[in-house]
Amino acid sequence: MSLEDLVEAFINLEEEKVLKNVESLVKMGKNPYEILEACRRAAEVVGERFERGEYFLSELVYAGEIFNNVMKIVLPLIKREIKPLGTILLGTVQGDVHDIGKNIFKAFAEAAGFKVIDIGVDTPPEKFVEAVKIYKPDIVGMSGLLTIAYDAMKRTVEALKEAGLRDKVKVIIGGGRVDENIKRYTGADEWADNAIVGVKKCKQMLGLGG
Numbered sequence: 001m002s003l004e005d006l007v008e009a010f011i012n013l014e015e016e017k018v019l020k021n022v023e024s025l026v027k028m029g030k031n032p033y034e035i036l037e038a039c040r041r042a043a044e045v046v047g048e049r050f051e052r053g054e055y056f057l058s059e060l061v062y063a064g065e066i067f068n069n070v071m072k073i074v075l076p077l078i079k080r081e082i083k084p085l086g087t088i089l090l091g092t093v094q095g096d097v098h099d100i101g102k103n104i105f106k107a108f109a110e111a112a113g114f115k116v117i118d119i120g121v122d123t124p125p126e127k128f129v130e131a132v133k134i135y136k137p138d139i140v141g142m143s144g145l146l147t148i149a150y151d152a153m154k155r156t157v158e159a160l161k162e163a164g165l166r167d168k169v170k171v172i173i174g175g176g177r178v179d180e181n182i183k184r185y186t187g188a189d190e191w192a193d194n195a196i197v198g199v200k201k202c203k204q205m206l207g208l209g210g
């Protein structure tokens, strides 16, 4: 049983094999993050096959279900620290319903000691603004995997500005394809295409090292 076997089974969408592999790897004491990262790599290949027309939407949906079932086994294993570091308001932006990566980032941020308020998927800018007024978070985290998500992120940052809230929060964006250019385009303070790095950057933004 190895991470490579897991990746192969995931790419072939062999759910039973994937879940058995995950259970064995967990029993062997494998780091939960490595297991999730292997699944993320496999999901990327599924996405590429979808792009090439080798897999269809039903297979994309199935890959999402397999990932969610893996998370049910792995996420409860992540240890939580006790001290609250700060509050993160988190959501997937308008037009985008991908939430697997968001949920993984949430679990890692909570494990590191952040309080996370999750406002869900396909979240319009006004909903982010309302939630910032209510929860007064230290950080706003926006997730997005679709190309159209970058405009939604930009609109959300602009809406925070218009509401006079932009300088009261730090903004981090995340998702498989974000980078420094998209950070600049959206007006965010930070970006991360990986949950561990995302948590580290959240700590740094609040002056907590990282």
Ligand code: B12
Residues within 6 Å of the ligand: 039, 040, 043, 044, 045, 046, 047, 048, 050, 051, 057, 060, 061, 062, 063, 064, 065, 067, 095, 096, 097, 098, 099, 100, 101, 102, 104, 105, 141, 142, 143, 144, 145, 146, 147, 148, 172, 173, 174, 175, 176, 177, 191, 192, 193, 194, 195, 196, 198, 199
């Ligand atoms: C599973 C999946 C789906 C599932 C999603 C299920 C769910 N509940 O999320 C379903 C079937 C619903 C779906 C739908 C669609 N999808 Co889709 N999907 C994928 C797939 C295969 C995997 C995504 C995933 O979960 N990856 C695993 C996670 C763990 O990775 P991650 O999201 O990057 O998260 C990590 C980091 O980015 C980071 N992170 C994530 N969020 C945040 C937030 C913050 C604040 C921080 C700090 C960090 C952080 O931490 C995570 C862990 O390290 C990708 C392929 C790919 N390359 O990503 C395509 C992909 C994203 N989908 C794609 C497309 C086209 C679609 C559809 C338009 C298909 C269609 N024709 O209907 C729809 C869009 C629906 C919508 N409006 O959103 C394209 C997007 C192309 C583009 N450039 O826009 C991709 C890239 C596939 C491809 N190569 O063509 N999809």
